[in-house]
Amino acid sequence: xxxxxxxxxFALLSSATYAAGxxxxxxxxxxxxxxHIGAGLNVGPSNIFFNPGALALQDKGGxxxxxxxxxxxxxYNLPGTTITHDLEDNVGTxxxxxxxxxxxxxxxxxxxxxxxYGNKVEWPEDWTGQFVSELVDLKSFFIQPTLSxxxxxxxxxxxxxxxxxxxxxxxxxxxxxTPTSNDxxxxxxxxxxxxxxxxxxxYQPTEELSFGFNYxxxxxxxxxxxxxTTSFPxxxxxxxxxxxxATSFDATLPLPTEMALGAGWQVSDKLLLAADLNYIVWSxxxxxxxxxxxxxxxxxxxxxxxxxxxxxAWTIKLGGQYAANEKLDLRLxxxxxxxxxxxxxxxxxxxxxDRIGITGGATYKVSDNLDVDGALLYLKGDERxxxxxxxxxxxxxxxDITVLAPSLGFGYSFN
Amino acid sequence: MNWFKNTLIIAGLAVAFTACESDVTIDDFSQGEADFxxxxxxxxxxxxxxxxxxxxxxxxxxxxxxxxxxxxxxVGGSSSFIQPLFQDEAGLxxxxxxxFGADCVGTVGLAVVPAGLAPNPxxxxxxxxxxxGVPGIRSFEVFIDGYGSLNPYFGRFQNGPTSNVVGDALxxxxxxxxxxxGNNDVLGFATSGGVAxxxxxxxxxxxxxxxxxxxxxxxxxxxxxxxxxxxxxxAKGVIANIPNVTDIPFFTTVPAQLFPLxxxxxxxxxxxxxxxxxxxxxxLALGGVPLAQAEAIASQYAIExxxxxxxxxxxxxxxxxxxxxxxxMTAGELLVLTTDTDAVRCQxxxxxxxxxxxxxxxxxxxxxxxxxxxxxxxxVAAVSPIADGDTLLADELAAIQSATSAYNSSIASLAxxxxxGVADMNGFFSEVTANSGITFSGATYSPTFxxxxxxxxxGVHPTSRGYSIIANKFMETxxxxxxxxxxxxxxxxxxxxAVPNTP
Numbered sequence: 001x002x003x004x005x006x007x008x009x010f011a012l013l014s015s016a017t018y019a020a021g022x023x024x025x026x027x028x029x030x031x032x033x034x035x036h037i038g039a040g041l042n043v044g045p046s047n048i049f050f051n052p053g054a055l056a057l058q059d060k061g062g063x064x065x066x067x068x069x070x071x072x073x074x075x076y077n078l079p080g081t082t083i084t085h086d087l088e089d090n091v092g093t094x095x096x097x098x099x100x101x102x103x104x105x106x107x108x109x110x111x112x113x114x115x116x117y118g119n120k121v122e123w124p125e126d127w128t129g130q131f132v133s134e135l136v137d138l139k140s141f142f143i144q145p146t147l148s149x150x151x152x153x154x155x156x157x158x159x160x161x162x163x164x165x166x167x168x169x170x171x172x173x174x175x176x177x178t179p180t181s182n183d184x185x186x187x188x189x190x191x192x193x194x195x196x197x198x199x200x201x202x203y204q205p206t207e208e209l210s211f212g213f214n215y216x217x218x219x220x221x222x223x224x225x226x227x228x229t230t231s232f233p234x235x236x237x238x239x240x241x242x243x244x245x246a247t248s249f250d251a252t253l254p255l256p257t258e259m260a261l262g263a264g265w266q267v268s269d270k271l272l273l274a275a276d277l278n279y280i281v282w283s284x285x286x287x288x289x290x291x292x293x294x295x296x297x298x299x300x301x302x303x304x305x306x307x308x309x310x311x312x313a314w315t316i317k318l319g320g321q322y323a324a325n326e327k328l329d330l331r332l333x334x335x336x337x338x339x340x341x342x343x344x345x346x347x348x349x350x351x352x353x354d355r356i357g358i359t360g361g362a363t364y365k366v367s368d369n370l371d372v373d374g375a376l377l378y379l380k381g382d383e384r385x386x387x388x389x390x391x392x393x394x395x396x397x398x399x400d401i402t403v404l405a406p407s408l409g410f411g412y413s414f415n
Numbered sequence: 416m417n418w419f420k421n422t423l424i425i426a427g428l429a430v431a432f433t434a435c436e437s438d439v440t441i442d443d444f445s446q447g448e449a450d451f452x453x454x455x456x457x458x459x460x461x462x463x464x465x466x467x468x469x470x471x472x473x474x475x476x477x478x479x480x481x482x483x484x485x486x487x488x489x490v491g492g493s494s495s496f497i498q499p500l501f502q503d504e505a506g507l508x509x510x511x512x513x514x515f516g517a518d519c520v521g522t523v524g525l526a527v528v529p530a531g532l533a534p535n536p537x538x539x540x541x542x543x544x545x546x547x548g549v550p551g552i553r554s555f556e557v558f559i560d561g562y563g564s565l566n567p568y569f570g571r572f573q574n575g576p577t578s579n580v581v582g583d584a585l586x587x588x589x590x591x592x593x594x595x596x597g598n599n600d601v602l603g604f605a606t607s608g609g610v611a612x613x614x615x616x617x618x619x620x621x622x623x624x625x626x627x628x629x630x631x632x633x634x635x636x637x638x639x640x641x642x643x644x645x646x647x648x649x650a651k652g653v654i655a656n657i658p659n660v661t662d663i664p665f666f667t668t669v670p671a672q673l674f675p676l677x678x679x680x681x682x683x684x685x686x687x688x689x690x691x692x693x694x695x696x697x698x699l700a701l702g703g704v705p706l707a708q709a710e711a712i713a714s715q716y717a718i719e720x721x722x723x724x725x726x727x728x729x730x731x732x733x734x735x736x737x738x739x740x741x742x743x744m745t746a747g748e749l750l751v752l753t754t755d756t757d758a759v760r761c762q763x764x765x766x767x768x769x770x771x772x773x774x775x776x777x778x779x780x781x782x783x784x785x786x787x788x789x790x791x792x793x794x795v796a797a798v799s800p801i802a803d804g805d806t807l808l809a810d811e812l813a814a815i816q817s818a819t820s821a822y823n824s825s826i827a828s829l830a831x832x833x834x835x836g837v838a839d840m841n842g843f844f845s846e847v848t849a850n851s852g853i854t855f856s857g858a859t860y861s862p863t864f865x866x867x868x869x870x871x872x873x874g875v876h877p878t879s880r881g882y883s884i885i886a887n888k889f890m891e892t893x894x895x896x897x898x899x900x901x902x903x904x905x906x907x908x909x910x911x912x913a914v915p916n917t918p
Contacts, residue, residue: 073436073437074437075437075438075439076439077439077440077441078856078905079442080442080902080903081902081903081904081905082441082444082489082902083905084439084441086437087437128856128905128907129856129857130856130907131856131857131858131907132856132857172857173858239525239866383439383440388855388856393854393856393857394853394854394855394856394857395856395857396856398439398440399437399439400437400438400439400440401437402436402437
């Protein structure tokens with residue numbers, strides 16, 4: 001019997017194939033075109049995400065809306081064998097919506113809805129890692145009402161309250177002495193929520209230079225009474241089914257603190273260069289604990305503890321924007337994104353490696369009020385090998401990760 | 416020029432999509448200094464692919480030599496590995512299956528039952544064979560001419576009526592070999608509870624040493640002769656050593672402390688064994704033994720039974736100091752898988768068979784009465800020790816340990832002499848036992864009978880999953896010894912045990 005089950009929680013675990021850990025760096029089509037940089041730039045409504053401190057320095061409000069299609073591919077090899085498996089084809093669709101408005105000369109308000117964490121990672125049934133993970137499907141939304149205040153013409157501060165909502169489905173196989181043809185499924189679905197904040201300070205000392213610092217707090221997402229569904233083949237021996245009596249679970253997942261330091265340099269009328277340095281406190285993700293309302297895997301076993309022991313990680317981003325003419329802006333960018341997951345706890349639920357991202361994009365100004373944005377991210381993981389002897393689950397893993405993410409957005413500014 | 420533009424667009428898209436494909440790097444696999452043109456495996460049931468009491472065709476296909484051969488084929492070895500395959504899963508018709516049965520108190524549960532398949536011994540395959548694993552074979556039997564008449568499995572595929580196993584193996588002109596012999600030279604003694612006596616046996620024309628420990632010098636000579644023959648033409652190979660019997664479920668599944676006693680039963684048994692001691696004292700004294708000495712001898716029979724689990728009574732040799740020939744089992748001693756646990760639970764096997772007559776006599780003794788000599792003898796005879804054939808006692812375990820160590824040191828020095836690698840199966844099985852299991856890609860298997868996933872229903876032989884792990888151990892040794900890089904297999908892809916549905 002094999003196959004089975006999944007669990008949990010919300011936000012969890014998931015994985016992102018598009019940024020290290022399970023973070024998703026696709027929060028604005030415009031910024032995606034230039035390496036997803038924004039902490040040190042005054043870019044419009046999407047500053048609700050990148051740095052709310054800049055919002056109050058904008059002279060009008062607006063709306064930014066869009067989304068991406070994430071086409072991830074990942075080929076797995078069990079090191080030392082000829083065995084390979086390909087990630088199932090999936091298209092992830094992270095979306096964003098930001099709206100900002102001036103309350104008075106110095107005060108601006110806004111609302112952001114975005115998806116900083118999430119993904120779907122589905123491996124073939126009966127693949128090598130089936131007892132670690134077959135499917136994780138994480139969807140999460142952050143809803144962030146925001147206020148920003150202009151201290152003077154050069155300095156703005158801003159902060160927003162984050163309300164996080166998520167839902168997750170996990171599935172994995174359960175090892176048993178039976179042949180592989182006798183499958184069972186145990187699936188867990190959970191919804192969860194948590195609270196946090198996003199705050200930033202933005203400083204523009206001259207027309208040419210800008211700096212910013214943004215702090216997004218940890219959000220502890222709690223799932224209560226998540227659903228555990230067990231489905232075994234008909235007439236499965238009760239010696240096996242009786243090991244799985246739980247029908248619900250509780251769990252908590254930390255979405256970690258993230259800090260970003262950014263700068264922008266308007267080199268000329270046409271050329272803007274920018275850089276961001278991000279630091280994500282992934283060490284907050286020490287373990288994932290599930291508490292069940294009944295036996296789960298054995299008599300008296302009502303808790304599952306999955307050690308994570310992730311490590312803090314950096315992302316270094318560089319990008320630029322060139323105004324080709326009055327109607328067209330072109331963008332280029334790139335970043336290095338370091339994995340937070342140590343070899344010891346690497347699992348197929350978050351098949352992760354250091355990554356390099358290359359981006360390009362453009363904005364076409366349809367009118368004074370309306371922009372159409374397009375961008376493309378190409379992301380390549382550094383091929384990573386973890387031997388079974390180095391891993392907590394004795395799970396040997398080698399991954400080759402590739403992601404292509406086209407993005408489309410619209411910007412509307414109020415007069 | 417539209418076609419030109421379109422071609423460019425299509426080419427551009429093709430490049431983009433190719434770049435979007437992931438293509439993981441697979442290790443460079445190579446044969447190193449070894450030559451895998453013709454691989455031959457010599458061994459016993461473990462080499463044949465024996466599972467759950469027989470050799471099903473599926474077990475042959477998942478035998479460790481066949482797995483190794485597939486990996487050799489990846490690095491340029493032969494794609495052909497001929498086994499004496501059965502036509503179907505029935506093998507020789509001795510297979511076991513999991514079914515359901517009721518125990519003596521009426522509880523229905525999983526039970527090991529005969530699979531009941533009709534034998535179909537016809538061989539699917541033609542000589543020369545590459546898998547020369549012969550179930551039951553002992554080290555010295557590989558040189559017995561006409562061994563097929565003694566062993567029906569070998570009889571199925573021997574080259575001729577007077578051939579022997581090594582001779583038939585050489586017919587395949589091996590360039591590479593594995594040898595795993597010696598297990599049965601001690602296993603037959605162990606599974607039969609050591610009834611044949613602890614002294615190692617040197618086989619002769621008239622004494623085949625059945626059920627005995629083969630003398631280590633015989634094992635050494637036999638393996639030396641086998642390696643000599645195989646390496647004569649320059650073939651390379653690997654030899655495996657012998658696991659400890661205490662690492663396999665046949666000897667670790669029936670607990671030495673059997674079914675727990677409640678307070679009343681424990682008190683009754685203590686009273687009964689006290690009565691036995693009293694009767695023995697009296698009999699010895701009547702026979703002229705001084706009273707103090709008689710009491711000293713008899714006191715060993717006044718077993719005190721406690722509420723909860725107790726060690727059973729086991730049969731030992733009767734001596735002057737232990738005239739009844741039984742004692743209580745001690746920690747570390749083992750019971751075989753085939754011990755009749757129903758008799759233990761319901762019929763006093765391992766304690767005392769309390770018939771109405773015996774109970775009446777015990778009652779009489781408790782009241783201070785005097786039973787007749789026949790009644791007293793019946794009480795003593797009611798003690799029901801676990802038979803010698805069901806137990807491995809301390810001296811037998813020491814004999815097994817000593818023989819296993821001797822065999823393994825011979826194997827190590829012969830490997831050294833012939834320049835071969837040693838697959839350390841002894842160390843591997845000890846490690847799995849010490850760690851209570853082994854984990855592959857998140858799935859943990861253990862030596863626990865039935866549920867552990869590593870061992871089959873006979874408690875001695877692995878499942879296909881277990882054999883795949885053994886194949887990996889062999890290939891690790893080959894890689895280390897010959898600088899080759901054979902691809903391993905994933906044990907999770909091999910079958911464990913079929914657990915049946917509800918009855």
